[in-house]
Amino acid sequence: MFEPLIYITVSVSRTDADSAGNTHRKSEEICRKPIHFLLVKLNKLSLLLRAWKTLCCRAANKEETRKYSLTVHSALIKFTNYFLRLRNWKTLLQMANEARPCPCDLGDTFDYEGKGHEVSVEHIRAYLTKPPHHTDKAIIVIHDVFGWQLPNTRYIADMLASNGYIAILPDFYKGQAPWTLCDDWATFDYWLKTRDSKNTNRETEVVLKYLKEQCHAKEIGVIGFCWGGAAVHHLMLRYSEFKAGVSIYGVIRFQETSCELKNPTFFIFAENDFFIPLDQVAELEQKLKEQCKTNFEVKIYPRQTHGFVHRKREESYPQDKPFIEEARKDMLNWLKKYI
Known part of the structure; x- marks a missing residue:
C-alpha cells in the first residue's frame, strides 16, 4: 500500500x-x-x-x-x-x-508609525531614519525573527537617530516572510534554514555601500536583536568597517563558534531568558576571553526575559522599566564610546 x-x-x-x-x-x-x-x-x-x-x-x-x-x-x-x-x-x-512556543515571544507590539521612510537598497528594502543635523555616523539595525517591519525595531532605529546617528533597518530576509505567532513552531528549524543569520554578507555589503555613497557615512556600527544579535556576532568577525557592535540577546545557538572579533562588541543578555541559558552565556564569555583581541563586554540584566530591550512597554512593566532603560543607555554609551 x-x-x-x-x-x-x-x-x-x-x-x-x-x-x-x-x-x-x-x-x-x-x-x-x-x-x-x-x-x-x-x-x-x-x-x-x-x-x-x-x-x-x-x-x-x-x-x-x-x-x-x-x-x-x-x-x-x-x-x-x-x-x-x-x-x-x-x-x-x-x-x-x-x-512549545516560538523561541522568541513577540511581547508587546508598539503602536508606532515611525519617523523615517522606506528606501530601496539594490535588491532589498530598508527603513531609513536620520537625525535633524548632518552626521557621518551611521548604525545598521538588524531585526529579529519578526522582520524589518516590526514597529518596535523601528522605534529603536528612531531612538538612534534622535541620538545623532543615521539608522538603517534593512530587510535581511530579502522579501521572505518573517516568523509569525500563527506559524507552527515544529517547522521553525526548516524555516530558519532559508534565513541563516550567517548568510548576511551580501545584504551587509550593499547596505554599507549605500551608507557610504548615499549618506556619506564614514563611521559605521551595527546592532541586532535575537536573530539579528547572532548576525552581529557573525559580522563583527568579518567586517572591520564596523567600529562597534551591540548584540542584544543574540541567540547563541544561531552563532558561530569563533570569537575573534575585529572591533569592540557589547553583548546584552537577560537573566531569565528561557531561550539563552546562562551556562551558554558563561561559555560564550569564556571563549571571548580566550580568543578576542579587542574590547568586549558581556552584561546580564537581572530578572529580565528575552526581548526586554525592544519588546516591552516600560509603562506596562514598571518593575522592569529601570532595566529596559539601563540596557538602552548602555547600548548608546557603547556606540558613543567607539563611534
Whole structure:
C-alpha cells in the first residue's frame, strides 16, 4: 500500500518526573493525517456533484431525482463533519504551539508609525531614519525573527537617530516572510534554514555601500536583536568597517563558534531568558576571553526575559522599566564610546 510522504502532525510535550526525582521531557502525538487526504476528499466531492448534475438532467422522473439528491445530501453532511474535525485540528495545533512556543515571544507590539521612510537598497528594502543635523555616523539595525517591519525595531532605529546617528533597518530576509505567532513552531528549524543569520554578507555589503555613497557615512556600527544579535556576532568577525557592535540577546545557538572579533562588541543578555541559558552565556564569555583581541563586554540584566530591550512597554512593566532603560543607555554609551 502506498504511504504518502507528507503528513499533518500535531504533538505536545510534557515533563514527567521519575521516582528518583529526575525530570524527563516526553512528546505525545495527538493526531497525524496525510495532507493528500484533504485533496482526495475535495476530489470526491467534485466528482459527486458533477455526477449528480448529470444524473438529474437524465432522470426520468422526480423520484429518481430525489434519490440522487439524498445521496449527495448525505455526502455533503459527511464532508461538513470532516471540515469540522479539521477545525478541531487547528485548535489542537494552536494548543501545541502554546505548549512549545516560538523561541522568541513577540511581547508587546508598539503602536508606532515611525519617523523615517522606506528606501530601496539594490535588491532589498530598508527603513531609513536620520537625525535633524548632518552626521557621518551611521548604525545598521538588524531585526529579529519578526522582520524589518516590526514597529518596535523601528522605534529603536528612531531612538538612534534622535541620538545623532543615521539608522538603517534593512530587510535581511530579502522579501521572505518573517516568523509569525500563527506559524507552527515544529517547522521553525526548516524555516530558519532559508534565513541563516550567517548568510548576511551580501545584504551587509550593499547596505554599507549605500551608507557610504548615499549618506556619506564614514563611521559605521551595527546592532541586532535575537536573530539579528547572532548576525552581529557573525559580522563583527568579518567586517572591520564596523567600529562597534551591540548584540542584544543574540541567540547563541544561531552563532558561530569563533570569537575573534575585529572591533569592540557589547553583548546584552537577560537573566531569565528561557531561550539563552546562562551556562551558554558563561561559555560564550569564556571563549571571548580566550580568543578576542579587542574590547568586549558581556552584561546580564537581572530578572529580565528575552526581548526586554525592544519588546516591552516600560509603562506596562514598571518593575522592569529601570532595566529596559539601563540596557538602552548602555547600548548608546557603547556606540558613543567607539563611534
